[in-house]
């Protein structure tokens with residue numbers, strides 16, 4: 070595409086008959102949808118019929134890049150996977166670190182769209198314009214770490230590797246894939262979609278680089294934020310990465326504890342980075358070209374091979390869901406659980422939530438020792454490790470938990486739905502909304518379900534007053550996030566800080582176009598509306614924009630004691646009304662025709 074850092078080309082791959090073709094998209098499509106989440110949601114809506122089974126051959130895997138991948142912009146060594154989630158049955162985008170996006174871009178494509186199902190396990194290997202479907206039978210059953218090493222030995226130097234583990238092969242609904250050992254397509258079960266297609270992974274390598282329309286503009290932003298970052302001292306994120314958030318979230322009453330009974334963990338100090346320092350290795354597995362390098366690795370014993378040391382790249386969310394949520398006050402245990410999940414290809418949030426749910430069911434006598442196979446009290450590290458393996462293998466009670474917390478509760482019944490902590494099937498991440506005003510609205514309305522990455526209200530207050538006056542800030546933040554996810558700039562770049570204006574400068578520098586704050590706000594509304602239309606088509610409406618019963622229980626402990634997610638149901642409903650109104654949707658949660666036309670989506674619907 071003349072002058073802009075888009076190729077204008079999508080590689081379309083059909084695994085059933087092992088064919089590939091190139092689709093050319095118009096400049097107008099790129100201008101309206103940019104890349105990453107934006108362009109992915111356009112392609113998914115356009116190409117996937119309503120009601121398709123997420124694990125059928127008809128589902129589409131969209132490996133997305135954006136206009137910045139391959140350029141010297143800050144925090145863009147990442148990529149996006151868009152598909153229909155098997156966990157929720159709804160729209161899914163999940164953002165992953167690692168060089169796969171850069172290599173896809175350098176191979177000459179803006180995205181790879183994969184459909185169909187191979188009759189035997191295969192790996193898709195892209196080496197510039199050469200497309201290979203390689204037998205993956207010898208890799209099937211192997212963990213993500215071993216499979217990655219083998220694929221590196223067998224493919225061209227400089228290739229980027231993304232693979233699933235046994236959990237994806239076994240169609241566990243919270244299965245992930247792993248890019249270059251330390252980065253995951255975390256939420257929503259994209260790994261199971263690969264497994265359903267007998268696709269062990271994707272390897273990409275490219276040698277031709279696109280240039281930015283205005284390289285000086287890109288360089289200027291990079292230089293400015295790098296200088297600020299290098300001068301920062303005494304900043305927790307810089308020193309420790311996301312684990313520094315454990316203490317902060319606990320102080321706000323947001324750290325999930327014992328299946329979200331509480332947002333305060335008395336033993337939180339055992340999970341702080343200061344405590345973990347003695348096992349620290351370094352930040353060497355971070356995303357390419359990142360100046361922040363937040364992916365910190367820690368030493369631990371391989372839980373499946375005692376006496377052998379392995380690395381565990383633990384993040385805040387994992388400390389919350391495999392630590393506090395399980396009542397585990399032992400960082401070494403969390404490292405081991407994290408290592409198991411990464412190698413088996415399991416989302417640490419989904420797995421942690423399912424195990425926390427099972428621990429509460431055991432405590433309440435709804436799941437017996439016989440049904441589980443062993444006792445499972447909160448805080449039991451050995452039980453949690455066994456369950457991770459059983460979930461990945463779909464073995465015993467693991468087969469029930471492999472369906473995710475929502476379906477597990479449905480199957481177990483006996484009132485367990487009241488403590489299954491999810492929205493639309495996606496488990497709640499490590500920020501209890503009873504510690505932040507209006508935050509529950511972000512979970513209730515997130516297009517993928519309860520995600521911590523869909524924009525938060527701009528407040529540090531507890532939810533002890535109405536959330537109405539923070540709804541607008543949540544919508545603004547959601548639009549800002551949609552731009553980041555379409556450029557595929559790391560969410561954590563706000564720590565640099567990389568501002569909204571600078572992201573727009575990067576977009577204009579890459580494409581040579583003239584977006585501004587107003588046009589980007591309309592872009593945010595367009596994409597939020599498009600993903601909503603996808604979900605509407607699958608049956609979603611206002612009735613689904615809800616919070617789980619646990620988050621309506623009054624907090625009994627810690628700084629948020631006495632708080633619910635909202636002061637009352639009426640305040641939640643009025644906040645939801647306001648959110649719909651700001652989006653230009655009807656009060657039934659369905660975008661109006663007028664809004665659809667205004668956003669240029671009329672021809673899609």
Ligand code: SF4
Pocket residue numbers: 144145146147166355356359360361362363364559560561562
């Ligand atoms: S800040 Fe962390 S997650 Fe973000 S790009 Fe850098 S290493 Fe990757």
